[in-house]
Every structure is written in structure tokens, then in C-alpha cells.
Amino acid sequence: MTFFTVITRGLTRRPVRTGLTIVGIAIGIAAVVALVGISRGFETSWATGMKTRGTDLVVSNMGSALTPKPYPATVVDRITPLPHVAETCALLADLMSVETTDMMIVSGRQWGGFTWKNLHIIAGRMPHDAAERAVVLGQTAAEVLKKKVGDTLQLETEELPVVGIVDGGAIVENGSVILSLPLLQELTGNEGKINVIDLRVTPGTTKEELRQLCDQISALVPEARAVIAGEHVRDSQAYKIIRAMSWGTSLLAVLVGVLGVMNTMLMTVFERTQEICVLLAIGWKRSRIVRMILLESAMLGLIGGIGGVLIGIVGVKILVQTPAIRGLLEPDLNPQLLLSAVGIAVVVGVFSGLYPAWRSSRLTPSHALHG
Amino acid sequence: MATPDAGGACVFEAIGLTKEYDYGTVQALRGVDIRIAPGEFVAIVGQSGSGKSTLLQMLGALDHPTAGELRYRGAPLSAHGDLASYRAHEIGFIFQAFHLLPTFTAIENVQIPMFETHRSTSERKQRAMELLKLVGLEDRLHHFPSKLSGGERQRVAIARSLANGASVLLADEPTGNLDSENATLVLDLIVRLRREQQFTLILVTHDMGIARQAGRVIEMKDGRVVADTLNSTSH
Ligand SMILES: Nc1ncnc2c1ncn2[C@@H]1O[C@H](COP(=O)(O)OP(=O)(O)O)[C@@H](O)[C@H]1O
Numbered sequence: 001m002t003f004f005t006v007i008t009r010g011l012t013r014r015p016v017r018t019g020l021t022i023v024g025i026a027i028g029i030a031a032v033v034a035l036v037g038i039s040r041g042f043e044t045s046w047a048t049g050m051k052t053r054g055t056d057l058v059v060s061n062m063g064s065a066l067t068p069k070p071y072p073a074t075v076v077d078r079i080t081p082l083p084h085v086a087e088t089c090a091l092l093a094d095l096m097s098v099e100t101t102d103m104m105i106v107s108g109r110q111w112g113g114f115t116w117k118n119l120h121i122i123a124g125r126m127p128h129d130a131a132e133r134a135v136v137l138g139q140t141a142a143e144v145l146k147k148k149v150g151d152t153l154q155l156e157t158e159e160l161p162v163v164g165i166v167d168g169g170a171i172v173e174n175g176s177v178i179l180s181l182p183l184l185q186e187l188t189g190n191e192g193k194i195n196v197i198d199l200r201v202t203p204g205t206t207k208e209e210l211r212q213l214c215d216q217i218s219a220l221v222p223e224a225r226a227v228i229a230g231e232h233v234r235d236s237q238a239y240k241i242i243r244a245m246s247w248g249t250s251l252l253a254v255l256v257g258v259l260g261v262m263n264t265m266l267m268t269v270f271e272r273t274q275e276i277c278v279l280l281a282i283g284w285k286r287s288r289i290v291r292m293i294l295l296e297s298a299m300l301g302l303i304g305g306i307g308g309v310l311i312g313i314v315g316v317k318i319l320v321q322t323p324a325i326r327g328l329l330e331p332d333l334n335p336q337l338l339l340s341a342v343g344i345a346v347v348v349g350v351f352s353g354l355y356p357a358w359r360s361s362r363l364t365p366s367h368a369l370h371g
Numbered sequence: 372m373a374t375p376d377a378g379g380a381c382v383f384e385a386i387g388l389t390k391e392y393d394y395g396t397v398q399a400l401r402g403v404d405i406r407i408a409p410g411e412f413v414a415i416v417g418q419s420g421s422g423k424s425t426l427l428q429m430l431g432a433l434d435h436p437t438a439g440e441l442r443y444r445g446a447p448l449s450a451h452g453d454l455a456s457y458r459a460h461e462i463g464f465i466f467q468a469f470h471l472l473p474t475f476t477a478i479e480n481v482q483i484p485m486f487e488t489h490r491s492t493s494e495r496k497q498r499a500m501e502l503l504k505l506v507g508l509e510d511r512l513h514h515f516p517s518k519l520s521g522g523e524r525q526r527v528a529i530a531r532s533l534a535n536g537a538s539v540l541l542a543d544e545p546t547g548n549l550d551s552e553n554a555t556l557v558l559d560l561i562v563r564l565r566r567e568q569q570f571t572l573i574l575v576t577h578d579m580g581i582a583r584q585a586g587r588v589i590e591m592k593d594g595r596v597v598a599d600t601l602n603s604t605s606h
């Protein structure tokens with residue numbers, strides 16, 4: 001018998017209570033994994049989306065909304081002469097309710113701009129020209145909307161034919177409805193307005209020069225800010241709120257887990273008072289009692305943490321398949337997040353065990369052994 | 372009154388040992404003076420509530436005396452440093468209610484005190500097996516306490532008390548919860564083990580038949596020693 005046996009015996013003596021406590025932590029940790037994984041996934045999905053488009057800088061005004069504010073298309077003309085600027089592509093992008101879905105990326109792109117070039121036709125064709133009243137769908141968007149080439153898609157007030165299905169190489173691209181800029185401007189009543197400029201710099205531009213260019217553009221164009229692609233989402237107010245909310249909710253869930261473990265460990269210390277006194281009477285050091293209680297609660301945390309990570313992963317996988325957010329993001333469940341979630345659970349366990357352990361170490365061996 | 376030889380040779384020497392409970396409202400020990408020599412078999416008798424258990428607990432360092440001095444092998448117990456180590460290595464304690472840990476098997480219960488030693492896992496198991504054999508329970512190794520009879524439980528507790536080679540065995544009414552047959556069995560076992568292993572035995576009982584087997588009988592009343600007699604008939 002090892003000391004570990006003593007720990008497991010302490011946990012298995014009340015299997016139902018131990019199980020429920022573990023479930024309690026597991027749910028908290030699952031919430032951490034799901035919420036943080038999704039909010040970070042939102043960020044990384046946009047970053048990879050930008051990268052596959054070949055965008056280095058994004059000029060937009062994220063403000064406090066989830067989508068950037070429109071500004072005059074003439075801003076492009078002020079940016080193109082700047083050093084290091086190789087190419088620009090003006091866009092009008094919006095999150096819109098399209099037919100049966102609640103939220104879908106609708107992306108109107110300057111005809112001939114480089115953001116069209118990474119789209120690979122899987123079925124059908126691209127629009128003939130900027131004037132053709134038609135859309136192409138990213139492959140996920142097509143699945144979610146249940147459309148194939150030849151169907152029509154209701155966008156605002158107009159029925160537009162779906163002429164092609166494309167693979168954009170990234171989740172935000174594949175989840176988008178894509179059409180030419182002037183058409184979307186007209187449909188949404190935003191004539192002459194854009195809200196994003198994707199900017200590509202000349203090869204060999206350093207990160208330092210990229211930052212300088214950002215500053216230059218932001219100074220030159222008061223309507224918008226230039227941010228290195230991928231960072232623009234993280235910078236946005238809306239995303240900050242999402243992130244704060246996901247951490248806040250996670251924290252609450254973890255707090256509930258803490259209370260659960262603390263309650264369980266206190267109960268176990270109370271009901272084992274006599275046994276703890278016996279252990280002290282036969283010579284166990286107080287530090288060993290403390291270690292026993294802390295290891296028991298750490299074990300609760302560890303098992304709950306591992307369980308929570310598994311539940312979280314499964315939960316997120318299910319969640320991103322739901323029509324509401326399908327195609328909007330790919331969860332970011334990197335090993336670091338999963339490990340920190342387990343780590344948080346173990347810390348929660350140890351922390352919750354501190355007071356019960358302290359209580360048990362204060363016992364006098366004779367206390368429960370009279371007679 | 373019997374007074375064994377000089378101070379230095381004593382296992383225990385209590386001087387004016389006093390224990391109060393509940394902020395002085397209960398005086399369990401009112402100035403106990405005793406000396407116990409190595410290898411002695413002492414029976415402590417007295418009415419219920421006379422302070423027998425309290426005295427035993429003071430000797431076993433399960434609690435601190437309120438006043439007075441307690442010396443173990445010449446040194447004050449308070450100077451003995453780590454009392455946990457004293458309890459683990461010097462003293463074996465047996466309770467009337469056995470106090471085995473219910474979630475551990477017989478052999479595991481006997482191993483519990485050995486966590487405070489440097490024995491390896493396999494050494495602990497080996498020694499626990501030998502001890503259980505010594506108390507005649509080699510066929511009960513993997514039974515949980517709930518599956519053992521009272522007599523068997525107390526024998527496991529005896530094996531546990533000897534796990535770290537204690538030189539003093541403190542037994543608080545060890546047969547008090549047993550039928551007469553098992554009581555005899557357990558008492559004979561304790562007496563036999565004492566003869567074999569030469570430990571000092573202090574045994575609380577109110578059975579005069581048991582007390583007669585001891586070399587010395589200390590009688591307590593109201594927290595005081597009222598009689599201390601050497602038993603000439605005993606061995
Ligand atoms: N933990 C305690 N708190 C309060 N009173 C106690 C406690 N332990 C013992 N006593 C009291 O001290 C006295 C002596 O008790 P005890 O040593 O158990 O006697 P005995 O073992 O001779 O029956 C009794 O009056 C008992 O009620």
C-alpha cells in the first residue's frame with residue numbers, strides 16, 4: 001500500500017459525492033474550455049482568414065460593433081501612394097441574417113481585387129463581371145444555407161442566383177457569401193461606402209515598416225485605423241467584450257467548482273474527525289494529514305479538470321456544428337489552453353482543500369478518542 | 372505504596388500531573404504522581420470517570436496536561452520535540468473501540484503507522500503480514516474491519532500498535548467491548564506478546580481478574596491515585 005492508496009481510498013469511500021464533486025468541477029472547466037476556446041477561435045479564425053487572403057494590413061474602424069463602420073471608398077486613393085503598399089482591395093463586409101441563418105458573413109469585394117484570387121471554384125463559376133447580379137458561396141455557407149449552383153439566394157430584398165461554390169482555404173472565407181462590391185453597396189444602400197480595405201505590402205517589408213505604415217495610414221485617414229491583419233479582431237471593442245464575458249463566465253463556473261470541492265472536503269474532514277484523530281494518535285505527523293487532504297482535493301481537481309477538458313472539447317465540437325455559428329469560426333482548442341484548464345482545476349482543488357486541511361491539522365488526537 | 376527504583380531508569384515519571392477540561396470546570400486528573408519502570412505490567416483500575424483514560428492519553432501524548440510534569444525515560448515529554456514521532460515510534464496505543472480505519476483492510480491498517488518510517492512499500496507489507504501472523508490473523512489479511520469479529524479487530528489493532536516496534540503499550544480497556552471468550556483471547560495475546568517482546572504494558576481495566584495478572588495495580592478515584600500495590604502473586 002502506498003500513500004496514493006490512502007488518497008484514493010479517501011475519495012472512493014463516498015463514490016457518489018466524489019463523483020458529483022468531480023462533475024461540478026468538470027462543468028466549470030468545460031465552460032472555460034468552451035468559452036475561451038470559442039472566443040479565441042474567433043480571433044484565430046479571422047487571422048488565418050486574412051492570411052489565406054494574402055492580406056497584411058486591414059484598414060477599418062472596428063469601433064464597438066461586431067462589424068466595422070462604413071466610410072467613403074475614396075479613402076483607398078489616399079492610401080495607395082504610400083510606400084510599401086503593393087495592392088489594395090476595398091470591401092464591404094457585414095454580419096447579416098441570410099434566409100434561415102441568424103448570422104453569416106456577407107462580403108462584397110472590389111471586382112478584380114486580390115481577395116478574389118484565393119477563392120478556388122469547386123462548382124459552377126465566378127461572376128462574369130462586377131455588374132453581374134450573382135453571388136458565390138463559400139463551401140460551408142453553401143452547406144448551411146443548403147444551396148447548390150443554380151439556386152437563388154435572398155439577400156436583403158433581392159433574389160440572386162448562386163453561380164459558384166468556392167473553397168477559400170479558411171473557415172471565415174468558407175463561411176461567407178461573396179459578391180462584387182458595387183452590388184452589395186447597392187443592396188445595402190451603402191453606395192460609395194466601404195468598411196474594410198485589405199492591403200498587401202511589397203515583399204521584403206519588415207514588421208517595423210509594417211507598423212510605421214499602420215501609423216501613417218491611421219494619421220492620414222481619421223475615419224479608420226490600420227492594423228496588422230489578425231490583430232484587428234483582437235483590437236476591436238466587441239471582441240474585447242466577448243473575451244471579458246467568456247473569462248467572466250468561466251470564472252463564475254470555476255468559483256462554483258471551488259465551492260463544491262471545498263464543501264466536499266469540509267464534509268469529509270468532519271465525518272472523518274475520529275479517523276484523523278486515530279491517525280494522529282498512531283503517530284502521523286500533522287503535515288501528513290494536511291498532505292492527505294490536499295492531495296485528495298487536488299485529485300478531485302485533476303480528475304474534474306481532465307473530465308472538463310473532454311466535455312469542453314466535445315461540447316465545442318457540437319456547438320460549432322449548430323447552424324447559428326457554423327462557418328463563423330473554428331474553435332481554438334490548442335494544447336496550451338487544455339493544459340492550463342487542467343492546471344486551473346488542480347489549483348482549484350488544492351486551494352479548496354486548504355481550509356479543510358488546516359481544520360483537520362488543528363485536531364487534538366484525544367479529541368475524538370475518549371473511551 | 373510501591374515506588375520502583377531511581378528516577379533515571381523510569382519509563383514514565385509523572386509529577387503532579389493535572390488535566391482540566393472545559394476551561395477548568397472538569398478536573399479529570401488532580402495531581403497524579405507515578406513512576407513506571409521499564410518492562411513493568413501495570414493495571415490501572417478505578418470507577419468510570421476516575422481519570423484512567425485521561426492518564427493514559429497524557430502518557431501517550433494524545434493531549435497536553437494542564438499542569439504538572441511528565442518525563443519519558445528521564446526527559447520531559449514537552450522537551451521531546453516532535454510528539455508525532457514519539458507517538459509513532461515509542462508508544463503503541465490500543466483502544467476499547469478498536470479504532471481501525473474502516474476503508475482499509477487488516478493488512479493495510481497495520482501498515483498505516485509505518486508511513487512514518489523509512490521502510491519501503493514491500494517492507495511495510497512484509498512486516499504487516501508478519502505482525503498479523505503473530506496475532507493469529509494470517510487468514511484475515513485482506514478483510515475489511517466490518518468483516519471481522521470484535522476479537523479479530525482488536526487483534527488487528529494490537530498488530531498495528533506494534534508496527535513501529537513500540538517499547539510501551541498503552542491499552543485502554545482493550546477487552547471492554549468483547550465477550551468473555553474473546554476477552555481472554557485478546558488479553559492472553561497481549562500478555563504473551565509482552566513476555567516475548569519485553570515492552571512496558573500499562574492497561575486500563577475494571578476487570579479485577581485481569582488486574583490480578585499485572586505486576587502492579589494502580590487504583591484511581593476522582594482524578595487521583597488512591598492505591599498503588601505490587602502484586603506478589605504475578606510473574
Ligand atoms: N474531552 C473531554 N471533555 C470534557 N470532559 C472530559 C473529557 N474527557 C474526559 N472528561 C471527563 O474527565 C473525567 C475523567 O474521564 P476519563 O479519563 O475518561 O475517566 P475513565 O477513563 O476513568 O472512565 C470524566 O469526568 C470525564 O467526563
Ligand SMILES: [Mg+2]
Pocket residue numbers: 371423424425543
Ligand atoms: Mg475510560
